[in-house]
Amino acid sequence: MKYHFILLSIVVCFFLINKSYADQKQLVGADADYGEHLFGECVTCHNSTGLGQGIPKITGMKTSQFITKILAYKTKEKENAVMQMVAERLGEEEINSLALYLSKLK
Amino acid sequence: MTKMKRRTFVGLAAATTTTLSMPSIAFGALPRVVVIGGGAGGATAAKYIAKDSKGAIDVTLVEASKRYYTCFFSNLYLGDFRAYGSIGHNYYGLAVNHGVNMVHEWALSVNNAAKKVNLGSGESISYDKLVISPGIDLKFESVNGYSAEAQSKMPHAWKSGTQVQLLKNQVKGMKKGGTFVMVPPPNPYRCPPGPYERVSMIAHQFKKSNPTAKIVILDPKNKFSKQGLFMEGWQKHYPGMIEWISAETHGGIKKINAATMEFETDLDTFKADAASVVPAQRAGRIAMNAGVNNGDWCPIVPASMQAQADENIYVLGDASIAKSMPKSGFSANSQAKVAANHIRGSLTGSKVFTPRFANTCWSLVATNDGIKVGANYKATDEKIDKTSGFISKTGEDSNLRKATYEESIGWYSGITSDMFS
Numbered sequence A: 001m002k003y004h005f006i007l008l009s010i011v012v013c014f015f016l017i018n019k020s021y022a023d024q025k026q027l028v029g030a031d032a033d034y035g036e037h038l039f040g041e042c043v044t045c046h047n048s049t050g051l052g053q054g055i056p057k058i059t060g061m062k063t064s065q066f067i068t069k070i071l072a073y074k075t076k077e078k079e080n081a082v083m084q085m086v087a088e089r090l091g092e093e094e095i096n097s098l099a100l101y102l103s104k105l106k
Numbered sequence B: 001m002t003k004m005k006r007r008t009f010v011g012l013a014a015a016t017t018t019t020l021s022m023p024s025i026a027f028g029a030l031p032r033v034v035v036i037g038g039g040a041g042g043a044t045a046a047k048y049i050a051k052d053s054k055g056a057i058d059v060t061l062v063e064a065s066k067r068y069y070t071c072f073f074s075n076l077y078l079g080d081f082r083a084y085g086s087i088g089h090n091y092y093g094l095a096v097n098h099g100v101n102m103v104h105e106w107a108l109s110v111n112n113a114a115k116k117v118n119l120g121s122g123e124s125i126s127y128d129k130l131v132i133s134p135g136i137d138l139k140f141e142s143v144n145g146y147s148a149e150a151q152s153k154m155p156h157a158w159k160s161g162t163q164v165q166l167l168k169n170q171v172k173g174m175k176k177g178g179t180f181v182m183v184p185p186p187n188p189y190r191c192p193p194g195p196y197e198r199v200s201m202i203a204h205q206f207k208k209s210n211p212t213a214k215i216v217i218l219d220p221k222n223k224f225s226k227q228g229l230f231m232e233g234w235q236k237h238y239p240g241m242i243e244w245i246s247a248e249t250h251g252g253i254k255k256i257n258a259a260t261m262e263f264e265t266d267l268d269t270f271k272a273d274a275a276s277v278v279p280a281q282r283a284g285r286i287a288m289n290a291g292v293n294n295g296d297w298c299p300i301v302p303a304s305m306q307a308q309a310d311e312n313i314y315v316l317g318d319a320s321i322a323k324s325m326p327k328s329g330f331s332a333n334s335q336a337k338v339a340a341n342h343i344r345g346s347l348t349g350s351k352v353f354t355p356r357f358a359n360t361c362w363s364l365v366a367t368n369d370g371i372k373v374g375a376n377y378k379a380t381d382e383k384i385d386k387t388s389g390f391i392s393k394t395g396e397d398s399n400l401r402k403a404t405y406e407e408s409i410g411w412y413s414g415i416t417s418d419m420f421s
């Protein structure tokens, strides 16, 4: 019984580590410190504590979801003048750093 | 060179130069930052320096008031879109969540050589780096006949607080069919679209309870921020109520008389039943005392927000000459983050990133009719240069305008939580 539990835990841990590695592997040039610094720009509007009335909450967003949305603003597929302007000057390194930082936030 | 390397290089370069100028701190003592002014610039700077240094820097915020009423959304209070209490904030979060030492006093003067701030109580506080974000003082004398005594008859309401409540009371109590006169300030001033949003909100009030009232704007300028958008909105929501008279047309305000409520111009003498006069402005007095001004405002180094006159002092927000950024709460918040990162780098050797500045200003024209203007900026040797921008368009559909208004509510909640919690 105890043995099974340990084995299961090892398998689960391996899976989780592997998954987060797979997520982060794609984040070329990502730097969590830089992400935290850039995040300062987001929280002028995206309330880091509240419910996100009028402006959606971004904390807790999945890495892939975040990247897809930012890219959609960058290519102007997604409408919103402020977000298009924000996304416009985010390069790959900035987007990945933000994504990495966001993934570490609860 | 890859982007990554370029940025790291910026960080290292800054860290290297700052190592040379690291303050001589007694062994074991923490480096000290004093921030004067707990508004959009100062509260943000104090929070980010304290939060990001994780206890490695001792941060003191000197703010005269225990409660900060925002100027932003004070116009929405005039239009009954906000309760006054909802635009007041305290410093609990800064003290409790981030360990900022709150000193609720006036900073009277700065001794640059000894690196000390002298307080109203007679105490003084030492600093390694000083941040000054005192907002504006009003140049009452810029409007002939206006004064600190006249302000209760014709509130400027440009520093929030009781003045805004007084103005609202006068608007609501104005006689039926009466005339409200608005005198906006000359450039440069705090919140370029502010006077015109104020007119919109007062018109909204009149439309409900005093529909035959008139509003006359005696402008010292010939054009103004978001002009096409405001004019379109006034025509649509308040037809015939608002008359904007440019400086060219009225020839200049020669004299005002607060006792008779008269405004003398070349064109005519206008008699008001209620009025708001916003005079010209300058950096808060403490900036002059610290000797970091050149005339009315403070020149800064665009990449760091350091005062050109003293590298140990940073000037943020309205008090600074941050051309081409407008004097807004959003700008002050953005500048504060650049300065906080630079200060932390120079005191602890942490990474200093390439500065990035941004601003967006939302205004409300009428119920669910929000407009906005925004831009990105980067630091050059000479100024904070605009790199791209946008502005709402005339004729936009009402769903977009409603979404823009809702976005502004989100921004208000975001920025105030960013400043205070």
Ligand SMILES: Cc1cc2nc3c(=O)[nH]c(=O)nc-3n(C[C@H](O)[C@H](O)[C@H](O)COP(=O)(O)OP(=O)(O)OC[C@H]3O[C@@H](n4cnc5c(N)ncnc54)[C@H](O)[C@@H]3O)c2cc1C
Pocket (backbone or CB within 6 Å): B036, B037, B038, B039, B040, B041, B042, B062, B063, B064, B065, B068, B070, B071, B072, B073, B074, B075, B105, B106, B107, B108, B133, B134, B135, B136, B157, B158, B159, B160, B190, B191, B194, B195, B198, B284, B285, B286, B316, B317, B318, B319, B327, B328, B329, B330, B331, B332, B360, B361, B362
């Ligand atoms: C009607 C109106 C509407 C506005 N709307 C918007 C808007 O929608 N969006 C936007 O971004 N901006 C808006 N603004 C502009 C915004 O309010 C200012 O640009 C912003 O507050 C500037 O921040 P600051 O840090 O420079 O000064 P402030 O926020 O004014 O803070 C200065 C603080 O310093 C304190 N202080 C000053 N001197 C001393 C001293 N010697 N000792 C101790 N404390 C001191 C003051 O008490 C004050 O709390 C508006 C302004 C007005 C008037």
